[in-house]
Amino acid sequence: xxxxxFIFILLEVLLLFNLLIFVHELGHFLAARWRGLKVxxxxxxxxxPIWQKxxxxxxxxLGSIPAGGYVALPQMxxxxxxxxKSSSSDQLPPISVLDKIIVAIAGPLFxxxxxxxxxxxxxxxxRPVSETETTTTIGYxxxxxxxxxxxxxxxxxIIKVDGHPVNRFGGIGDTVMWRIVRSEGEVLPITIxxxxxxxxxxxxxxxxxxxxxxxxxxxxxxxxxxxTPIVARVDPNSPAGIAGLKANDIVLTANGVPLHxxxxxxxxxxxxxxxxxxxxILRGKETLSFSITPVLPEGWKDNPEIPEExxxxxxxxxxxxxxxxxxxxxxxxxxxxxxxNAMASTLGAVLSRKSDIGLQHLSGPVGxxxxxxRLFESExxxxxxxxFSVVLNINLALLNMLPIPVLDGGHIxxxxxxxxxxxxxxxxxIGFIQTGCALLIIGxxxxxxxxxxxxxxxxxxxxKQPEIRFKAPxxxxxxxxx
Numbered sequence: 001x002x003x004x005x006f007i008f009i010l011l012e013v014l015l016l017f018n019l020l021i022f023v024h025e026l027g028h029f030l031a032a033r034w035r036g037l038k039v040x041x042x043x044x045x046x047x048x049p050i051w052q053k054x055x056x057x058x059x060x061x062l063g064s065i066p067a068g069g070y071v072a073l074p075q076m077x078x079x080x081x082x083x084x085k086s087s088s089s090d091q092l093p094p095i096s097v098l099d100k101i102i103v104a105i106a107g108p109l110f111x112x113x114x115x116x117x118x119x120x121x122x123x124x125x126x127r128p129v130s131e132t133e134t135t136t137t138i139g140y141x142x143x144x145x146x147x148x149x150x151x152x153x154x155x156x157x158i159i160k161v162d163g164h165p166v167n168r169f170g171g172i173g174d175t176v177m178w179r180i181v182r183s184e185g186e187v188l189p190i191t192i193x194x195x196x197x198x199x200x201x202x203x204x205x206x207x208x209x210x211x212x213x214x215x216x217x218x219x220x221x222x223x224x225x226x227x228t229p230i231v232a233r234v235d236p237n238s239p240a241g242i243a244g245l246k247a248n249d250i251v252l253t254a255n256g257v258p259l260h261x262x263x264x265x266x267x268x269x270x271x272x273x274x275x276x277x278x279x280x281i282l283r284g285k286e287t288l289s290f291s292i293t294p295v296l297p298e299g300w301k302d303n304p305e306i307p308e309e310x311x312x313x314x315x316x317x318x319x320x321x322x323x324x325x326x327x328x329x330x331x332x333x334x335x336x337x338x339x340x341n342a343m344a345s346t347l348g349a350v351l352s353r354k355s356d357i358g359l360q361h362l363s364g365p366v367g368x369x370x371x372x373x374r375l376f377e378s379e380x381x382x383x384x385x386x387x388f389s390v391v392l393n394i395n396l397a398l399l400n401m402l403p404i405p406v407l408d409g410g411h412i413x414x415x416x417x418x419x420x421x422x423x424x425x426x427x428x429x430i431g432f433i434q435t436g437c438a439l440l441i442i443g444x445x446x447x448x449x450x451x452x453x454x455x456x457x458x459x460x461x462x463x464k465q466p467e468i469r470f471k472a473p474x475x476x477x478x479x480x481x482x
């Protein structure tokens with residue numbers, strides 16, 4: 001079943017990913033046909049074709065390298081490095097500057113149009129959002145972390161990071177995490193709201209150590225967002241299961257400590273691993289009290305495959321990822337605007353010399369496919385994938401408008417130069433520039449794919465954990481008290 005699930009999700013990913021490429025190249029193709037240009041080839045993906053067919057003098061093909069696509073137009077600027085030699089042996093007439101601009105800009109326009117279509121769909125069907133995405137309240141502060149040393153506490157509501165207002169925890173833009181990783185100074189001021197008072201504290205972000213072949217880690221102050229501790233499932237043989245906890249129970253306190261994130265429960269267990277943990281539970285409208293003694297799962301004691309710090313007793317509770325879920329119905333224009341702002345923020349960070357964010361932190365085709373795969377794995381996979389497609393199409397449209405010769409913006413730039421000079425740029429010069437830029441882009445794609453592939457790491461052996469099994473406690477659990 002797992003293999004079938006993998007194949008089905010992979011097919012979904014390839015279908016949607018190819019749709020994005022196809023629509024972009026279809027824009028060039030239709031514009032070229034409209035303006036009467038010669039079309040040699042319509043290709044999705046690069047590399048040696050795994051399928052091709054000639055229809056009406058045009059070769060349609062699917063390449064073997066899943067990284068984009070192209071429409072071979074011999075009357076535009078030469079693209080032999082990517083598209084190969086033109087199959088047209090006829091002496092083709094030159095085309096106007098306007099024709100070149102129209103054909104070049106059609107691809108990004110079609111990508112933008114597809115983004116708008118997806119945005120309308122999201123507006124209609126909604127996008128699932130968790131409370132960890134929308135909150136700016138701190139749910140957990142790691143011990144001895146930069147946040148803890150600065151005095152930040154669970155329950156603090158963050159209103160500014162590095163002087164910038166924030167409106168949610170994750171994502172790119174005016175968010176807590178982005179402002180942290182995007183910061184550049186040694187000291188990072190965090191403004192919080194605590195007990196109705198604004199307080200600003202100075203934190204000193206840190207970065208994890210990474211190997212030379214791994215992506216460099218980004219700045220962090222080691223905090224987690226607020227998350228309602230909702231029980232997703234309970235092992236029936238675990239202490240929690242025997243005590244009577246059920247799915248959808250909300251844990252309010254552990255040993256009297258108010259919970260802002262489920263991680264706090266593990267902390268309370270670690271403090272006194274052999275003593276019962278007092279939990280206050282909200283079940284519907286009823287508040288119940290439980291006293292549960294944690295138990296070390298069978299096979300975990302002295303097991304070398306489990307890190308020593310993880311060998312502590314467990315209650316047997318699995319938490320709802322992300323806490324409470326809601327469905328947002330953002331208007332199409334707001335989605336487009338947010339996507340443009342996110343890309344502008346990312347490019348600004350990459351171009352800043354003081355920023356820790358570099359080209360290696362972006363994603364190529366492998367990374368994008370992985371993101372789609374992870375989205376499709378969730379129960380709301382299609383909704384999330386359609387929402388992500390809005391962002392991706394906007395990125396595809398804007399990146400292609402950059403004035404780099406191999407991209408659509410480069411064709412537009414060359415056409416404008418031709419219009420100003422009233423004669424085409426020398427073919428040899430164009431060929432030299434095109435080849436150089438093509439090699440740089442291909443090199444970068446290989447570079448970023450190297451890092452993207454590490455996120456999956458199929459070759460890396462993952463430590464095996466024994467099956468989590470619990471023995472019934474020798475003494476009956478304390479009954480729940482209303």
